[in-house]
Amino acid sequence: TTSNMKAHVSVGLSVEEPWTVLTHKKPQKGWTAYNPETMRPPPIGASTPHMKLMSWNVNGLRALLKLENFSALQLAQRENFDVLCLQETKLQEKDVDAIRQSLLQGYDNSYWTCSVSKLGYSGTAVISRIKPLSVRYGLGISDHDTEGRLVTVEFDNFYLLSGYVPNSGDGLRRLSYRITQWDPSLSNYMKDLERSKPVILTGDLNCAHQEIDIWNPAGNKRSAGFTDEERRSFQTNFLERGFVDTFRKQHPNVVGYTYWGYRHGGRKTNKGWRLDYFLASESMANQVYDSYILPDIAGSDHSPIGLILKL
Amino acid sequence: TTSNMKAHVSVGLSVEEPWTVLTHKKPQKGWTAYNPETMRPPPIGASTPHMKLMSWNVNGLRALLKLENFSALQLAQRENFDVLCLQETKLQEKDVDAIRQSLLQGYDNSYWTCSVSKLGYSGTAVISRIKPLSVRYGLGISDHDTEGRLVTVEFDNFYLLSGYVPNSGDGLRRLSYRITQWDPSLSNYMKDLERSKPVILTGDLNCAHQEIDIWNPAGNKRSAGFTDEERRSFQTNFLERGFVDTFRKQHPNVVGYTYWGYRHGGRKTNKGWRLDYFLASESMANQVYDSYILPDIAGSDHSPIGLILKL
DNA sequence: CTTTGCAAG
DNA sequence: CTTGTAAAG
Numbered sequence: 171t172t173s174n175m176k177a178h179v180s181v182g183l184s185v186e187e188p189w190t191v192l193t194h195k196k197p198q199k200g201w202t203a204y205n206p207e208t209m210r211p212p213p214i215g216a217s218t219p220h221m222k223l224m225s226w227n228v229n230g231l232r233a234l235l236k237l238e239n240f241s242a243l244q245l246a247q248r249e250n251f252d253v254l255c256l257q258e259t260k261l262q263e264k265d266v267d268a269i270r271q272s273l274l275q276g277y278d279n280s281y282w283t284c285s286v287s288k289l290g291y292s293g294t295a296v297i298s299r300i301k302p303l304s305v306r307y308g309l310g311i312s313d314h315d316t317e318g319r320l321v322t323v324e325f326d327n328f329y330l331l332s333g334y335v336p337n338s339g340d341g342l343r344r345l346s347y348r349i350t351q352w353d354p355s356l357s358n359y360m361k362d363l364e365r366s367k368p369v370i371l372t373g374d375l376n377c378a379h380q381e382i383d384i385w386n387p388a389g390n391k392r393s394a395g396f397t398d399e400e401r402r403s404f405q406t407n408f409l410e411r412g413f414v415d416t417f418r419k420q421h422p423n424v425v426g427y428t429y430w431g432y433r434h435g436g437r438k439t440n441k442g443w444r445l446d447y448f449l450a451s452e453s454m455a456n457q458v459y460d461s462y463i464l465p466d467i468a469g470s471d472h473s474p475i476g477l478i479l480k481l
Numbered sequence: 482t483t484s485n486m487k488a489h490v491s492v493g494l495s496v497e498e499p500w501t502v503l504t505h506k507k508p509q510k511g512w513t514a515y516n517p518e519t520m521r522p523p524p525i526g527a528s529t530p531h532m533k534l535m536s537w538n539v540n541g542l543r544a545l546l547k548l549e550n551f552s553a554l555q556l557a558q559r560e561n562f563d564v565l566c567l568q569e570t571k572l573q574e575k576d577v578d579a580i581r582q583s584l585l586q587g588y589d590n591s592y593w594t595c596s597v598s599k600l601g602y603s604g605t606a607v608i609s610r611i612k613p614l615s616v617r618y619g620l621g622i623s624d625h626d627t628e629g630r631l632v633t634v635e636f637d638n639f640y641l642l643s644g645y646v647p648n649s650g651d652g653l654r655r656l657s658y659r660i661t662q663w664d665p666s667l668s669n670y671m672k673d674l675e676r677s678k679p680v681i682l683t684g685d686l687n688c689a690h691q692e693i694d695i696w697n698p699a700g701n702k703r704s705a706g707f708t709d710e711e712r713r714s715f716q717t718n719f720l721e722r723g724f725v726d727t728f729r730k731q732h733p734n735v736v737g738y739t740y741w742g743y744r745h746g747g748r749k750t751n752k753g754w755r756l757d758y759f760l761a762s763e764s765m766a767n768q769v770y771d772s773y774i775l776p777d778i779a780g781s782d783h784s785p786i787g788l789i790l791k792l
Numbered sequence: 793c794t795t796t797g798c799a800a801g
Numbered sequence: 802c803t804t805g806t807a808a809a810g
Binding site: 229288 | 803804
């Protein structure tokens, strides 16, 4: 292209190569930053039957409770959620009972799964006001069920999944497992469930789907969570099989991150990623009243996300 | 004995067995608690040629510096030491240069040895105002020199050793190594040095020698640091080979602990041990002006100890 | 109880 | 940078 040609003939190191600028800046046209103050619809009326779901990768539940900014209480009062899904609880099975006690009154139904292969790693949960019709742990494939990555609860009108997709890791050493094993297995599991009821998957899916979902797309092409392989897997296994990215549907041009690495103080500078999602069966997508992010809640490198569903 | 007979015929569980009481209480007659305010001699005059040595098991030097209560400065101002010996620096060789920078002006001679077999473990040092005539690291026996347990510096009139004797460990798994290998090797090494000059060994010798040196002798008969084996080894390898326990010589009936485990808040209740010593060649013992403890200096589970030597 | 190192994110 | 381990004291 003309731009590329220009770059080749540039002689000063301080001259910006136009195509670099274009790559980085072009998709930002028309994007705006997510602001929960202005971008959420008015509170849903009590007269509209609805359900409030939340999800949070807490990055170690014991640490969070110690900091006393877990604020399940705050969250409950502020959002009045019906169900809270957690990821990266990092609990061991022996910790669960003690933790369960320390939870909020009124949420008496909680379902926990822990990694048994690596202690203090991964771990997911669902905490609910309503008692689910059924609960299952994992994918039902023992090879993929030792790390406590999935809890499924069944409600009257849908299945809800709290999931923590394997991080591809430093050196992308687990990328292959992730895209050839986990993602397809999870996708198949969801399609199976969908034969009886719509499905909502929430949690840390460890993938920023598009350039809009990450602060520095060019610099992260080979970073776990933004490789082409993971993005394609996300596309084909989930979106193309009929699960709707509810936040993106509601906000096509909004930059809404849910994760900011601790490593470079990313939260202050908003160098974030959108890794946490509510994906809903197409048949339910029009019941979504609000798919939102609470970027101001601290205590983890992820922020909580929420979904208000009309019933 | 009559007492034992009595115990055998006692029928109530609450009846104290007299011999137990005797064992525990008898040696305490005439003991008093060490108080540096009242038990230290008046400050030595500048007209008396002397040298001030200090020693401290710092339990991790980086943590101590972070807490900013290392107070080498405070110590220097308060005690104006000439030489400071450290144990359990827990440094790696790669950390030493950075740490050396952060030390006090005026102590430009410092000698460090680190564990190369277990990183972040053990580690000893000597920090000196005066430049030593020579320095050696370890015992000169490669089998015993991978853990950074000994630095020897040579001054005009004596050798000074900063030593960290191996802890016998949980289950006393290292007791045998300690008493059959390390203690005799160290003792032999000291006797070798002594052929040219008197020797002073300071540091954490990981042994409370007598019942007076530990808060609960009866309860610690099989605890690392107070087994009969370690106490006998201390006696035969060091005391009986002509090294004088300078604190005990100066204070025959004083309870002066230098270590209080973190595990049961022992410092508050003074549930301590005397594990840190200055042992001096008999030929120097009468040059000791004061062998003391600074129990109020925090930042480690050990307190610093000091020795003022007339020259 | 506290310091280390290490794996993991 | 922060969470968890574990070893060590």
